[in-house]
Amino acid sequence: MSDPFWYKDAIIYEVHVRGFADSNADGIGDFPGLTEKLPYLHDLGVTCLWLLPFYPSPLRDDGYDIADYTAINPIYGTLDDFRRFVDAAHALQIRVLTELVINHTSDQHPWFLESRSSRDNPKRDWYVWREGREGDPPNNWLSVFGGAAWSLDYNTGQWYRHTYLREQPDLNWRNPELVEAMLDVVRFWMDQGVDGFRVDAAHQMMKDPEERDNPPAPDDYQRPWKDMAEYDSFIHIYDYGHPDVHEAHRRFQEVVDSYGRDAMTIGEVHLFDLPEWASYYGPELDELSMPFNFHLMASDWDPPSLRATIEAVLWHLPPGAWTNWTLGNHDEIRLATRLPKGHERLAALLLLTLPGTPFLYYGDELGMEQTLIPADRARDPWGFNVSSLGRDGARTPMQWAPGPGSGFTTPWVTPWLPLGERSDTVNVEHESGDPGSVLNMYRRLLAIRLGSPALRQGTFMADPASDEQTLAYRRETDDEGMTVVINFADVSNRVAIEHGFVVFSTLDPNREGEVTGSISLEPHEGVILSRLAPGTTGKQPPD
Ligand code: NOJ
Numbered sequence: 044m045s046d047p048f049w050y051k052d053a054i055i056y057e058v059h060v061r062g063f064a065d066s067n068a069d070g071i072g073d074f075p076g077l078t079e080k081l082p083y084l085h086d087l088g089v090t091c092l093w094l095l096p097f098y099p100s101p102l103r104d105d106g107y108d109i110a111d112y113t114a115i116n117p118i119y120g121t122l123d124d125f126r127r128f129v130d131a132a133h134a135l136q137i138r139v140l141t142e143l144v145i146n147h148t149s150d151q152h153p154w155f156l157e158s159r160s161s162r163d164n165p166k167r168d169w170y171v172w173r174e175g176r177e178g179d180p181p182n183n184w185l186s187v188f189g190g191a192a193w194s195l196d197y198n199t200g201q202w203y204r205h206t207y208l209r210e211q212p213d214l215n216w217r218n219p220e221l222v223e224a225m226l227d228v229v230r231f232w233m234d235q236g237v238d239g240f241r242v243d244a245a246h247q248m249m250k251d252p253e254e255r256d257n258p259p260a261p262d263d264y265q266r267p268w269k270d271m272a273e274y275d276s277f278i279h280i281y282d283y284g285h286p287d288v289h290e291a292h293r294r295f296q297e298v299v300d301s302y303g304r305d306a307m308t309i310g311e312v313h314l315f316d317l318p319e320w321a322s323y324y325g326p327e328l329d330e331l332s333m334p335f336n337f338h339l340m341a342s343d344w345d346p347p348s349l350r351a352t353i354e355a356v357l358w359h360l361p362p363g364a365w366t367n368w369t370l371g372n373h374d375e376i377r378l379a380t381r382l383p384k385g386h387e388r389l390a391a392l393l394l395l396t397l398p399g400t401p402f403l404y405y406g407d408e409l410g411m412e413q414t415l416i417p418a419d420r421a422r423d424p425w426g427f428n429v430s431s432l433g434r435d436g437a438r439t440p441m442q443w444a445p446g447p448g449s450g451f452t453t454p455w456v457t458p459w460l461p462l463g464e465r466s467d468t469v470n471v472e473h474e475s476g477d478p479g480s481v482l483n484m485y486r487r488l489l490a491i492r493l494g495s496p497a498l499r500q501g502t503f504m505a506d507p508a509s510d511e512q513t514l515a516y517r518r519e520t521d522d523e524g525m526t527v528v529i530n531f532a533d534v535s536n537r538v539a540i541e542h543g544f545v546v547f548s549t550l551d552p553n554r555e556g557e558v559t560g561s562i563s564l565e566p567h568e569g570v571i572l573s574r575l576a577p578g579t580t581g582k583q584p585p586d
């Protein structure tokens with residue numbers, strides 16, 4: 044599987060071991076369960092998996108609070124189970140990315156237990172310890188999850204910094220020993236055969252060395268992201284992305300590259316200033332393989348806004364750089380709930396026809412919806428800060444079949460989070476039997492992308508048919524041309540298209556035929572047209 048740019052052709056699927064398949068009837072997904080389900084992912088057309096954290100953890104933040112970087116949480120299996128899983132995935136030509144949570148550990152990590160034990164402990168400086176300001180925290184920085192970003196340790200009388208929960212103390216990336224220890228973690232997982240990493244909070248590891256207060260936000264200030272009232276009362280200048288962060292990523296990339304094995308890295312970089320965001324590729328493309336591209340998710344959901352977002356992202360890519368697209372993940376409200384009804388199909392078409400690696404979120408291929416979690420079953424510490432729909436609701440178990448347990452776990456076992464309300468119909472078994480289902484639409488779409496050089500790596504150009512209601516664009520290589528036309532309106536629409544052959548519709552699995560002059564689309568229907576008649580290959584006919 045040697046190809047340094049394999050990820051340009053990949054279709055990446057984010058999955059939580061915990062939520063996918065339970066093999067031993069404890070209500071929690073595990074590695075043997077995930078391994079068993081690999082053929083499903085292979086048949087779907089997925090070529091790479093990104094696994095959410097599966098390390099030993101008190102699970103205060105669903106595993107983003109790691110207590111041991113080089114082991115598997117026993118609830119998910121053993122290291123041998125993990126190795127078997129990687130081997131089985133590779134045998135199906137599926138690559139595996141794991142999660143590197145390098146900004147913070149759990150407060151139960153032995154490093155932190157040592158660090159907090161005394162002011163002169165050798166690991167004291169592996170975390171960020173400061174004196175308070177007359178009984179108050181050292182500065183005004185806030186935790187993303189609410190409250191101050193500092194907690195007082197009564198035993199040693201100093202404050203430690205935590206960008207997230209107080210149970211997630213920040214590591215000190217300015218300490219060379221800590222950096223080496225983290226590079227060893229990278230080596231450990233590379234030695235286990237992984238194909239790369241998703242780097243958590245990749246823009247937050249380095250903050251202002253002077254730790255200046257953030258300036259208060261003006262009243263009308265609006266972040267280009269979620270509404271987070273308390274957090275947004277400041278402009279986050281000094282607690283994000285100090286330029287030193289780039290050196291940290293270079294060091295990290297060097298280790299990954301030293302394996303000469305085409306591993307890739309994608310960093311969670313929630314920045315919306317495009318030049319700053321793009322700087323995470325590095326001046327020589329020597330930092331992250333890609334910063335995660337959340338711009339589509341932050342865009343308004345209408346054709347002119349989406350078109351502007353796509354063009355702006357592509358315009359800002361450094362020469363030679365490659366991007367990715369995503370519309371759903373474990374931190375967001377499920378696509379099928381967040382977007383207007385029926386638009387989850389348009390989202391799929393968009394993701395799988397743009398120039399950049401698509402990242403899909405497990406269950407979105409079924410149209411899984413956000414689930415309302417009763418308070419006594421909620422787990423996410425952040426949940427209700429983000430919106431009335433917390434993150435748990437997007438993390439419910441994968442739905443495989445009708446009936447109790449939904450094929451995720453044994454029928455009489457209670458799964459770790461409740462199943463979605465419509466799990467009796469929104470599931471793999473049921474949808475597989477319905478040619479018009481969301482699942483079968485995804486299957487057709489993945490197959491088209493995997494079979495089309497133009498859709499994977501062709502140029503991108505907006506088509507003149509684009510307007511307030513229609514998003515239309517062309518993807519082209521020398522030999523192939525594809526046009527994507529998406530009707531966002533709730534009414535049918537006739538769109539001017541010179542010529543092409545319909546090869547895909549989001550609504551009608553049997554739609555085909557030659558188009559000349561214009562095409563009629565149903566309310567929120569999207570299509571792909573090929574310049575070549577289906578079944579023909581080779582050079583396109585001259586215009
Ligand atoms: C970003 C992750 O996506 C999110 O789930 C997590 O809570 C924070 N980083 C903290 O690690």
Ligand code: CA
Pocket residue numbers: 064065066067068069070071072073118
């Ligand atoms: Ca289990």
